[in-house]
Amino acid sequence: MTVEQTAARPVGRRRDPERDAAIVQATLDVLAETGYEGMTVDMVASRAKAGKATLYRRWPSKAHLVVGAIASLTETNVTLSDVPDSGSFTADLATMKKASGHSNIGLKMQILAGLTPSLASDPELAAIIREQLIAPRTTLMRGLLLRAVERGEIAPDRDLDALALIVPSMMFYRCAVLGQPVTLESHQSLIDEILLPAVGLRP
Structure with a gap:
């Protein structure tokens, strides 16, 4: 592989839709059990069997994670x-x-x-x-x-x-x-x- 080809390769892994779906479901499950105040990113990571760093790469905070999970329930991004x-x-x-x-x-x-x-x-x-x-x-x-x-x-x-x-x-x-x-x-x-x-x- 040439230097140019190496440089053109995307950095990092592609997002896995199945992994994302598992994290979203885990978020909703933990949220239902503990409420927002009691919920932690660690709880979701453990329930989804995912590393906490994986969650933070997709959602930068607990609030982003929860809102992302709610948004996934129904509506597509219709404009x-x-x-x-x-x-x-x-x-x-x-x-x-x-x-x-x-x-x-x-x-x-x-x-x-x-x-x-x-x-x-x-x-x-x-x-x-x-x-x-x-x-x-x-x-x-x-x-x-x-x-x-x-x-x-x-x-x-x-x-x-x-x-x-x-x-x-x-x-x-x-x-x-x-x-x-x-x-x-x-x-x-x-x-x-x-x-x-x-x-x-x-x-």
Whole structure:
């Protein structure tokens, strides 16, 4: 092998999807057993039969590890470009749901609700949740709403930032405050009975 070929080889090992999946599952298991405050990276490494250095190469902190595990439960990284303009806000919403995947939405919200007591005492955790879980979702919803405004479906004087937060905020309230499960049906009900009337549309 020439010097040039040696230099061109990637440094380090490639990520193993099966290894990542085992770590994510171990994270969720330990989190369910101990809560966020009681959980340690050592516990997860031991449960996943992985070195702690392996975890830190993938996730730089416990907060990143937990948020990464939660994010893996349901949604793929869907952006506005993944939702073709159908000409209808309700049709765009349906496409977004199909692209994102919501099979474990209740479990995800339940875990997030369980982290609520830790948000005030762990600013890093709160910041990562806002950045990686909340912001992408609300940015996508705001993009769909803006599209509808530009099509003339929604009045231009609506507060799009507030509207984009309606569904995720009410799902979290339902789970964390009321103690009620979040299901696909309850999620759709929030869209049909709250979001669409708020923007002046019918289901």
